[in-house]
Amino acid sequence: MSHLLEFLKHRSVGTVVPSSSFLGKKMYGNIDFSKAVLVVEFGPGCGAFTKNILAKINPNCTLILFETNTVFYNKLTTSIKDKRVIILNKNAEQIGDLLAVKNMGKADYIFSSIPLALIPKGVKRSILQNAVSNLKPNGKYIQFQYSLADYKLLKKHFNRVRLKFTMLNFPPAFVYSCSV
Numbered sequence: 001m002s003h004l005l006e007f008l009k010h011r012s013v014g015t016v017v018p019s020s021s022f023l024g025k026k027m028y029g030n031i032d033f034s035k036a037v038l039v040v041e042f043g044p045g046c047g048a049f050t051k052n053i054l055a056k057i058n059p060n061c062t063l064i065l066f067e068t069n070t071v072f073y074n075k076l077t078t079s080i081k082d083k084r085v086i087i088l089n090k091n092a093e094q095i096g097d098l099l100a101v102k103n104m105g106k107a108d109y110i111f112s113s114i115p116l117a118l119i120p121k122g123v124k125r126s127i128l129q130n131a132v133s134n135l136k137p138n139g140k141y142i143q144f145q146y147s148l149a150d151y152k153l154l155k156k157h158f159n160r161v162r163l164k165f166t167m168l169n170f171p172p173a174f175v176y177s178c179s180v
């Protein structure tokens with residue numbers, strides 16, 4: 001219900017219901033997290049993916065969440081009690097500043113649910129630039145979207161973009177797996 005209410009107030013929420021577990025599996029199902037020390041999630045919302053990612057990462061791995069919506073941010077801080085998680089009420093654009101200030105190095109994986117098609121061009125470019133500069137050389141940026149509208153933009157920022165699709169979500173979704 002909070003997704004629907006927040007969507008009616010803020011376009012940047014992007015959808016009226018949380019993502020399905022099928023879409024979650026397309027995002028992180030095939031990933032080997034055994035060597036990951038830093039994982040980032042952009043736009044966790046109510047945490048549809050977050051608990052599953054937490055179940056997969058190691059005890060010494062840090063998961064940083066960037067969520068701009070204050071209602072979702074407050075829900076996440078109440079529902080997630082895990083010392084590996086840092087929950088921020090900040091824009092994904094700020095990943096570079098945050099990692100530099102905390103001296104945390106670069107990310108192994110960034111999972112993004114941000115609705116690129118609904119946010120201003122300048123902001124999405126800045127998010128993608130910051131993601132590229134804050135990923136390890138073998139890292140991956142994994143983004144889902146409901147359309148192919150930003151496929152070209154992703155290909156401009158990343159060296160390799162692999163595309164997957166699932167009908168088993170509302171709405172059906174594309175998953176872009178991007179390498180630097």
Ligand SMILES: C[S@@+](CC[C@H](N)C(=O)[O-])C[C@H]1O[C@@H](n2cnc3c(N)ncnc32)[C@H](O)[C@@H]1O
Nearest residue numbers: 013014018019043044045048068069091092113
């Ligand atoms: C489509 S919802 C996805 C929520 C959840 N990950 C899921 O899949 O069910 C997109 C989320 O991205 C957040 N968001 C949008 N723009 C953002 C930005 N620039 N930085 C961080 N979060 C953002 C929205 O507030 C919303 O919670």
